[in-house]
Amino acid sequence: MGEKMIVYEPLPKLRNGKNLMQYIQEAQYEKFDKNGNKRKSISLSNPERIRADDIVTVVYKNQKPVTGQVLMVKRSGLNSTILLRNKITGLGVEMNIPIYHPNIIRLDVIRRPIKYKPRNRHYYIRNSRLDVGEIGANGKN
Amino acid sequence: MSSFAPLICKRAQSTVTNALSEIKSSKQLFSPSTIPFINSQPSVTFTSRESKRQRRRLLERPGLIGVKRGMTCYFDNQGRRLPATILEIIQNEVTFTRTVEKEGIYSIQIGSGYQKPQNVTKPMLGHFRNAKVSPKEFLKDFQVMKPENLLELGTELKADHFQIGQLVDVISVTKGKGMAGVMKRWNFSGGNATHGASLSHRSAGSTGQNTTPARVLPGKKMAGRLGNERNTIFNLEVLDLNAEKGYILVKGCVSGSKGSFVEIRDALKKYGKHLINEEK
Numbered sequence: 001m002g003e004k005m006i007v008y009e010p011l012p013k014l015r016n017g018k019n020l021m022q023y024i025q026e027a028q029y030e031k032f033d034k035n036g037n038k039r040k041s042i043s044l045s046n047p048e049r050i051r052a053d054d055i056v057t058v059v060y061k062n063q064k065p066v067t068g069q070v071l072m073v074k075r076s077g078l079n080s081t082i083l084l085r086n087k088i089t090g091l092g093v094e095m096n097i098p099i100y101h102p103n104i105i106r107l108d109v110i111r112r113p114i115k116y117k118p119r120n121r122h123y124y125i126r127n128s129r130l131d132v133g134e135i136g137a138n139g140k141n
Numbered sequence: 142m143s144s145f146a147p148l149i150c151k152r153a154q155s156t157v158t159n160a161l162s163e164i165k166s167s168k169q170l171f172s173p174s175t176i177p178f179i180n181s182q183p184s185v186t187f188t189s190r191e192s193k194r195q196r197r198r199l200l201e202r203p204g205l206i207g208v209k210r211g212m213t214c215y216f217d218n219q220g221r222r223l224p225a226t227i228l229e230i231i232q233n234e235v236t237f238t239r240t241v242e243k244e245g246i247y248s249i250q251i252g253s254g255y256q257k258p259q260n261v262t263k264p265m266l267g268h269f270r271n272a273k274v275s276p277k278e279f280l281k282d283f284q285v286m287k288p289e290n291l292l293e294l295g296t297e298l299k300a301d302h303f304q305i306g307q308l309v310d311v312i313s314v315t316k317g318k319g320m321a322g323v324m325k326r327w328n329f330s331g332g333n334a335t336h337g338a339s340l341s342h343r344s345a346g347s348t349g350q351n352t353t354p355a356r357v358l359p360g361k362k363m364a365g366r367l368g369n370e371r372n373t374i375f376n377l378e379v380l381d382l383n384a385e386k387g388y389i390l391v392k393g394c395v396s397g398s399k400g401s402f403v404e405i406r407d408a409l410k411k412y413g414k415h416l417i418n419e420e421k
Contacts, residue, residue, distance in 0.1 A: 005266050010255040010275035011232050011297065014387040020210050020229045023386065032216070079214040079222075098214070098222050 028078045032100045041107055042073055042080060042099065048109075050082060052122045055111040055139045058084070061103045066095060067110070067139065069132045072121040082107075085126070087134045092126065110139040190245045198413040201290050203283035204406030205233055205302055206253035207389060209313065211399055215380045215390060225380050225390040228311075228403060231255075233298040234274040238291045239282070248284045249292055252277025253402060279402040286416060301384035308376045308408035313397040317369030327362040372396040376408045 015023050033039055041050050050056060050073055057067045068084030071094070084095045099107060117130075125131050185192050207228030215225040230253075237250035254277055258266060261276045269276050272294040285291065303309060323329040323345040332341040345364065349357050374395060381390040395403055407413075 005263065006270045007258045007266060008269070008273055008275045011234075014231065014385075020227065020386075020388055024213065024227060024388065028213070077213060100216075101220070101222065102216055103220055 025077050028100075032078065032102060037106065038099050038104075042075055042082075044075075050107060050109060051116060052120055053113045053116050054109050055135060056082065056084060057108045057110050057137070057139075058097055059105045059108065061105055063103075065137070066097070067135055067137055068093075068095065069135060071123060071125070085132050087132060090134075092131070191241070194241070194246060195416040197284075198409055198415055199284060199286040200407050200409060200413050201286050202302075202407065203235075203249040203251055203285060203292070203298070204309075204404055205230055205298055205300070205389075206251055206279060206281055207403050207405050208254070209395055209397055209399055209401050209403055210388075212394070213390075215392070217380070223380065223392055224394065225392060226311075226395045228389045228391060228395070228405060230298075230300040230387045230389060232275065232277065234272070234277070235292045235294055235296045235298070236269060236272045236274055236277060236280060238294065240288065240291070246284050247286065247288055247291060248282045249290075250280055250282050251298065252280045254278030281402075281404055283404075283406060286414065299384040300382045300387055300389050303379050303382060303389065303405070303407075305379055305382060307379050308411050309379055309391060309405050310373055310375050310408050310410075311377055311391060311395045311403050311405055312371065312373045313395055313401055313403035315368045315370055315372045315396040316398050318367040320365065321367035322364045323362060326364060326367045329362075375410055 029036075029039060040046050043049055050070060052070050052072055054070045055067065056070055057065050059065045066084065068086035071083040071085050074081045074083075078100050079098065080100060081096050081098050084097060086093050097104070117125075207230050210227045210229050212224060212226050215223045217223060232255055233251055233253050235249055236252040239246055239248045239250070241247060252269070252274060256276045256278045258276055261269075266276060274295050318325070322343050324331045324343050329345060331343045332338050332346070334342060345362075348361055348363070374393070377395075378392040379389060380392050382388065389405065391405075397403065
């Protein structure tokens with residue numbers, strides 16, 4: 001590179017050089033989970049977190065609450081979901097619930113098992129003797 | 142003028158008929174062979190570069206160059222959860238422009254990213270110096286319609302170039318899969334798993350007939366290189382953008398790996414126009 005060659009400076013760094021994915025995730029949490037309750041409810045560091053085998057009621061802003069047993073918790077940032085299973089008139093019903101959805105007010109754990117099953121994904125209980133019963137709003141079969 | 146032949150192109154103007162149309166009365170009418178010469182413009186043939194340019198669907202402004210950073214979800218105001226791709230817009234500046242007079246097209250070259258000067262060749266450093274911008278990592282030309290669409294060298298483009306809710310096309314290079322068999326590359330069914338199948342569970346089967354035509358017809362789908370090719374995804378919706386923070390969220394997926402450069406432009410099928418239709 002000769003002395004005569006002029007090289008211009010790059011434009012200033014955006015976000016003070018912060019990683020974009022990290023910035024967006026924090027901005028999304030700030031918008032959809034201001035008090036951090038939803039983040040805490042599935043955080044692995046929280047011993048009171050929602051786990052597979054729990055019975056959970058999801059309280060909505062604009063519709064009736066949904067109750068079911070958790071089959072699995074998928075942790076992927078704002079896209080995190082829990083899979084609830086219940087039985088309605090003997091028919092197995094499952095719902096994938098995006099927990100950071102703005103219409104969801106809170107998630108209540110209404111019952112925990114005495115002993116947790118030794119897996120994190122309980123797909124194998126479907127249509128077996130371990131399957132969920134008809135769970136009512138009070139969490140009892 | 143004896144060798145006058147009608148021009149085939151629709152856009153070409155027959156100069157003799159133009160000259161004769163200016164003759165007002167029959168007294169002035171004289172034989173075309175007595176006309177010494179006519180100043181005619183060079184005809185625009187159907188296959189000429191300018192003619193092709195006028196038949197192309199073009200946009201009035203350039204696009205942006207983004208970097209694919211990953212995917213997330215987006216909750217819209219109707220309560221829907223939509224998949225979204227995050228594209229970062231960094232260091233987008235105009236580095237060069239081309240004109241019809243010199244290069245045959247009107248286009249704007251936009252650079253993105255940053256490279257250390259010691260990693261850039263001297264000719265390219267001169268190219269960036271002329272535009273008074275920093276050395277760029279990735280350059281791309283965006284063809285525009287008219288000379289007044291050209292931007293000044295060194296103009297910075299930000300994410301608010303686009304608007305929320307508009308449609309964009311995203312062009313990028315797909316992930317390379319290397320040498321792939323027909324089941325992966327062309328979704329063939331493969332062979333039997335059992336019933337005596339031997340070494341042919343994923344094979345292509347027959348590639349043609351017998352003595353006639355005694356060859357494999359061109360275009361036969363076979364195993365080979367898969368991926369690592371330019372791919373355009375049309376009409377993706379812009380869900381969110383922020384010029385200050387430098388990102389765009391588009392609905393759905395975008396080809397390529399994380400960290401790869403993508404071109405983002407206004408949706409050609411919606412906002413593109415033909416020059417030839419505009420003049421009518």
